Amino acid sequence: MSFIAKQLARRVLTPSFAALKKANLSTTSAVLAPRVQKPAPDFSGTAVVNGEFNQIKLADFHGKYVVLFFYPLDFTFVCPTELIAFSDKAKEFASIDCQVIGVSTDSEFSHLAWTNTPRKDGGLGKIDIPLIADYKKTISQDYDVLLEGGFALRGT
Secondary structure, eight states, X not given: OOHHHXXXXXXXXXXXXXXXXXXXXXXXXXXXXXXXXXXXXXXXXXXXXXXXXXXXXXXXXXXXXXXXXXXXXXXXXXHHHHHHHXXXXXXXXXXXXXXXXXXXXXXXXXXXXXXXXXXXXXXXXSOSSOEEEOTTOHHHXXXXXXXXXXXXXXXX
16 A cells, blocks of 8 residues: 555544544543442432432342432433333332332422322322432433433433
């Protein structure tokens, strides 16, 4: 291959930083993100549990399985179906020593209002899983699901 062909190939085949940025690829290390076979990032927060505010932390579930799922916002159209489905299966999860926990960047007051709103009116109604308020966005950030707009991605 000639010198000119090599230079051209290098320019064409080597992406620039600007190209990587346009492709929306991360330029930061994924070392802090949750990883398989590594301890999950610790968390604590105020949750709505059976219509009341309770403090919940990951250590409360030591020795159990935990399904921690994230959703963008309360009072949206798709999220309730997912939360209701998890809630409907909460007893089955508990039978295998597993706790299901929902997290969004909404406040505990928003969670409470959503659970106090009947399903026919766009609410959740009574649910059997805790919903953690992550309005400071630390849990979502630690689990690498926080979008730039301040909302969590759907993630489990």
